[in-house]
Amino acid sequence: MEKGDYGYIEKYKKRLLISIIVLGLIIILGVFFSVAVFDTRKNLFILLPILTSLPFAKQLVSYILCANFKPLSKEEYELVNHKISYGGSDDIVYDISLSRYEGILFFPAVIVRNGRIIFLYTDKFKKKYPDMDSIKKEIEKSFANQKKPYVILVTGSVKEFIKKANTLKEPGEEFISRDKKMRNTLFELGV
Helix, strand or coil, rough: CCECCEEEEHHHHHHHHHHHHHHHHHHHHHHHHHHEEEEECCHHHHHHHHCCCCCCCCHHHHHHCCCCCCCHHHHHHHHHHHCCCCCCCCCEEEEEEEEEEEEEEEEEEEEECCEEEEEEECCCCCCCCCCCCHHHHHHHCCCCCCCCCCCEEEECCHHHHHHHHHHHHHCCCHHHHHHHHHHHHHHHCCC
16 A cells, blocks of 8 residues: 555554554563573663664654544545546545644645645644644645645535535646646655
């Protein structure tokens, strides 16, 4: 499963969880084995748990950051795919996150088409992002270095997302390659 496919974030969280469990077991068993066999932690075998602790911490932080990401339900996914006239095309990508210095924003669905990007934001508003305008400004910061900026739209419901998506026209020749580059940029900005 690749970035942009429906279900990517759930698979990513499962991989992280498995990695955390394996690395945690290596740390625990390494320390236990070192103390049980050598009756001290002052030996070379203890290096294995010590060296494993940094990747363990990195995986744990990644899991904590994306643990509350909520993808579209199966019904919502089917609705998006069937109600949007170009559903099933590469223009619609799922489970997109944007990493920023301030934190990570998660979008269950995003459309990149004909010089426009429509983000579906279904999370609750927080102190940092009290409304759609603040989220839109944060997204625009992520794409500030683009030579030809895209029009960014943010929706708060699946129905509104579908309605705005159906207003987008077929991409012209000049946008086909630009849209593909923008999708790749989206994939690079998050987990």
